[in-house]
Amino acid sequence: xxxxxxxxxxxxxxxxxxxxxxxxxPFIIFRGREVPDIVRYLGRVLPMAxxxxxxxxxxxxxxxxxxxxxxxxxxxxxxTVVLHLWKGNTMLSIFGGTIxxxxxxxxxxx
Amino acid sequence: MPKxxxxxxxxxxxxxxxxxPVALAYGVxxxxxGYNFVWTGACSFFVLAGSLQYLMVSFxxxxxxxATVAVMALMVNSRHxxxxxxxxxxxxxxxxxxxxxxxxxxxxxxxxxxxxxxxxDINEKWAYVVTATLPWLYWVVLSIxxxxxxxxxxxxxxxxxxxxxxxxxxxxxxQMKGADNRLPALLAFISSITxxxxxxxxxxxxxxxLITVALLTILRARIEPEKPEKEGN
Numbered sequence: 001x002x003x004x005x006x007x008x009x010x011x012x013x014x015x016x017x018x019x020x021x022x023x024x025x026p027f028i029i030f031r032g033r034e035v036p037d038i039v040r041y042l043g044r045v046l047p048m049a050x051x052x053x054x055x056x057x058x059x060x061x062x063x064x065x066x067x068x069x070x071x072x073x074x075x076x077x078x079x080t081v082v083l084h085l086w087k088g089n090t091m092l093s094i095f096g097g098t099i100x101x102x103x104x105x106x107x108x109x110x
Numbered sequence: 111m112p113k114x115x116x117x118x119x120x121x122x123x124x125x126x127x128x129x130x131p132v133a134l135a136y137g138v139x140x141x142x143x144g145y146n147f148v149w150t151g152a153c154s155f156f157v158l159a160g161s162l163q164y165l166m167v168s169f170x171x172x173x174x175x176x177a178t179v180a181v182m183a184l185m186v187n188s189r190h191x192x193x194x195x196x197x198x199x200x201x202x203x204x205x206x207x208x209x210x211x212x213x214x215x216x217x218x219x220x221x222x223x224x225x226x227x228x229x230x231d232i233n234e235k236w237a238y239v240v241t242a243t244l245p246w247l248y249w250v251v252l253s254i255x256x257x258x259x260x261x262x263x264x265x266x267x268x269x270x271x272x273x274x275x276x277x278x279x280x281x282x283x284x285q286m287k288g289a290d291n292r293l294p295a296l297l298a299f300i301s302s303i304t305x306x307x308x309x310x311x312x313x314x315x316x317x318x319x320l321i322t323v324a325l326l327t328i329l330r331a332r333i334e335p336e337k338p339e340k341e342g343n
Contacts, residue, residue, distance in 0.1 A: 002171050003170060007172075008145070008181055009277075011170065011176070014183065015153075015163075015169075015183045016157050018183035019183060020212070023193065024194065025209070025313075026191070027198060027201065035199060039198070041326075042323060043197070043198065044292070046293070046323075048294045049294040049326060050189075050193070050282050050298070051224065052191060052222075052296075053301075053318055053319060053322065054221070055282060058275035060306055067140060080276045085283065094124045094280060097275075097279070098272045101269065105268060
């Protein structure tokens with residue numbers, strides 16, 4: 001440990017507080033009053049938009065410098081989509097996609 | 111309760127799989143920085159934010175002021191500001207459990223809460239609470255395991271973290287299937303890919319979500335011609 005235990009605990013406390021504060025912000029802003037219509041609308045449509053953003057967030061590390069940097073991600077993502085549209089079984093889609101990705105990056109695009 | 115637990119285990123299982131490599135590696139990283147399993151467990155228990163916890167390891171190396179720590183922590187997790195917007199009224203109705211559900215509103219739990227599909231005989235509040243608790247437990251236990259035995263894992267887990275990407279893809283497909291209008295997903299894709307191009311992988315998400323919210327607001331009349339009264343997704 002490069003810093004003291006007290007300093008480490010302070011860092012953990014600050015990070016805990018900041019993270020909680022961010023997650024609590026919408027609840028703090030609309031505390032004790034009616035949620036405005038526009039915010040309710042955003043609450044309805046944001047989940048789909050945020051999931052789409054999180055998908056991009058997950059694949060943000062792809063690189064087009066080499067085949068191995070993007071092909072496994074594209075194939076495995078496509079496999080997940082196809083499996084899900086075909087069978088509609090969440091577990092099957094997730095494990096199928098993941099195994100596909102693991103095989104591709106561990107054995108094919110080493 | 112057993113029924114609720116069974117539902118929550120099934121619903122959160124993909125999260126468990128995706129946590130295996132990330133949490134184990136986190137424990138190993140903390141060990142190598144001189145922080146044993148007690149520290150690792152405490153960070154996972156209290157902070158409960160994967161990318162920030164990785165960043166904290168660099169804070170532990172010293173030379174970073176608490177003000178900088180606070181700013182960095184707020185920036186890394188800024189996307190979480192948007193998550194509560196869909197659950198303001200729902201969580202309010204859960205009494206004091208609201209605070210736990212807010213505390214545990216990670217990317218993973220947000221995605222699980224957006225895709226709940228529990229049978230009618232399960233109490234809604236407990237479905238949310240138990241579903242939110244399990245990933246927290248997985249995260250704490252797996253990161254402690256990483257600190258204790260992380261270097262002894264016998265098989266190559268490289269790529270297993272794709273489970274989280276796959277989960278997000280599946281949830282997105284389910285949402286698009288059930289939606290009257292798929293424009294929100296399209297707008298978010300355009301905005302995030304554009305921002306990824308301009309701001310780079312570590313800074314794109316906040317501008318992207320701000321632009322998406324702006325577009326959703328501007329295009330409201332097109333996305334939701336009549337106002338339905340239903341809450342959530």
